Amino acid sequence: MVKAVQWKEDCVRILDQSRLPHEVTYIDCTDYLMVAETIKTLKIRGAPAIGIAAAMGLARTAQDIEASSYEDFVKALKPVMDTLLQTRPTAVNIKWAMQRMTRLLQKNRDETVERLKELLIEEAKAILEEDIEVNRAIGVWGAQFIRDGDTVLTHCNAGALATGGYGTATAPILVALEQGKKVRVIADETRPVLQGARLTAWELMQAGVDVTVITDNSAGALMRRGEIDLCIVGTDRTVRNGDVANKIGTYMVAVLAKENGLPFYVAAPLSSIDFSIPSGEMIPIEERSEEEVTHISGKQITPDGVKVINLAFDVTPARYVTAIITEKGAFRPKDIKKLASEGINLEELRIKA
Ligand code: MRU
Numbered sequence: 001m002v003k004a005v006q007w008k009e010d011c012v013r014i015l016d017q018s019r020l021p022h023e024v025t026y027i028d029c030t031d032y033l034m035v036a037e038t039i040k041t042l043k044i045r046g047a048p049a050i051g052i053a054a055a056m057g058l059a060r061t062a063q064d065i066e067a068s069s070y071e072d073f074v075k076a077l078k079p080v081m082d083t084l085l086q087t088r089p090t091a092v093n094i095k096w097a098m099q100r101m102t103r104l105l106q107k108n109r110d111e112t113v114e115r116l117k118e119l120l121i122e123e124a125k126a127i128l129e130e131d132i133e134v135n136r137a138i139g140v141w142g143a144q145f146i147r148d149g150d151t152v153l154t155h156c157n158a159g160a161l162a163t164g165g166y167g168t169a170t171a172p173i174l175v176a177l178e179q180g181k182k183v184r185v186i187a188d189e190t191r192p193v194l195q196g197a198r199l200t201a202w203e204l205m206q207a208g209v210d211v212t213v214i215t216d217n218s219a220g221a222l223m224r225r226g227e228i229d230l231c232i233v234g235t236d237r238t239v240r241n242g243d244v245a246n247k248i249g250t251y252m253v254a255v256l257a258k259e260n261g262l263p264f265y266v267a268a269p270l271s272s273i274d275f276s277i278p279s280g281e282m283i284p285i286e287e288r289s290e291e292e293v294t295h296i297s298g299k300q301i302t303p304d305g306v307k308v309i310n311l312a313f314d315v316t317p318a319r320y321v322t323a324i325i326t327e328k329g330a331f332r333p334k335d336i337k338k339l340a341s342e343g344i345n346l347e348e349l350r351i352k353a
Pocket of ligand 1: 169246
């Protein structure tokens with residue numbers, strides 16, 4: 001399995017996704033500033049993966065802090081957390097990871113600083129391990145929606161590279177294949193950074209999955225020709241009313257799916273669900289550099305001085321989403337907010353194929 005991020009004795013090892021598919025190289029980050037830079041520059045990307053990398057960056061840097069009290073230790077960690085939180089605004093996973101590390105520190109405030117350092121490492125490693133298990137569970141709940149012989153369209157990269165391993169949107173496909181179903185994948189190339197063409201295609205080929213790359217503007221035509229049976233995408237932040245932020249272009253795919261009567265599924269670990277935000281309009285949408293649009297492989301393709309809009313994400317309203325597949329089951333978007341409450345009857349809420 002491809003590993004986007006790994007904990008090493010003296011560094012956080014990050015697979016440099018900006019060089020894929022041509023080169024498999026790693027960046028050994030020895031502190032949070034290096035981790036923050038790799039996140040900002042998309043050397044590691046994908047909502048769960050950047051959450052894990054941020055947790056590991058924090059744990060790594062914590063080892064070098066000299067503090068004699070809990071208060072001094074936490075004070076020294078504050079700017080580290082702030083820097084990591086400011087790297088990318090749309091995915092909620094960095095915030096989720098920092099909150100988890102903060103809760104751990106608060107719960108163990110009576111421990112020595114040396115013990116707190118160990119606990120941060122254990123927690124960062126646990127976040128990675130749990131993410132793989134969560135994805136596997138998403139796969140098991142999601143595979144029921146894939147029939148033998150289906151073709152699944154996906155957008156961007158929500159595979160192993162975007163997570164601790166196994167992927168979110170790719171998990172149902174991998175489980176369906178393990179179940180002996182014949183499944184074909186169509187990957188939107190996903191302009192401008194080409195996560196679909198470069199990353200999804202590469203990692204699925206490595207895993208022996210039948211994958212075909214299309215230009216983003218081909219999806220509608222292929223749906224009309226009956227060549228796509230369902231869509232599964234990941235999410236950077238899904239909110240209380242079931243609205244889904246994901247890579248720019250996801251909204252177009254969802255609208256086209258509805259127009260063509262195709263199911264549109266979102267694979268969302270609970271770490272990507274922001275129960276604090278009521279609706280999608282409140283999700284901060286990252287805008288990236290003009291150069292991502294004006295240049296391809298370093299070569300300018302647009303006229304000098306042309307104006308550019310480069311939104312990295314869009315929001316798909318809940319009405320276009322057939323189901324949100326989490327590690328706890330698949331749910332209608334309107335029911336997703338109920339997962340924040342304790343003691344709910346999940347079996348009553350789950351939807352089945
Ligand atoms: O800008 P990126 O490459 O970080 O965007 C990633 C996506 O939009 C993914 O589809 C999303 O994070 C889900 S990953 C499981």
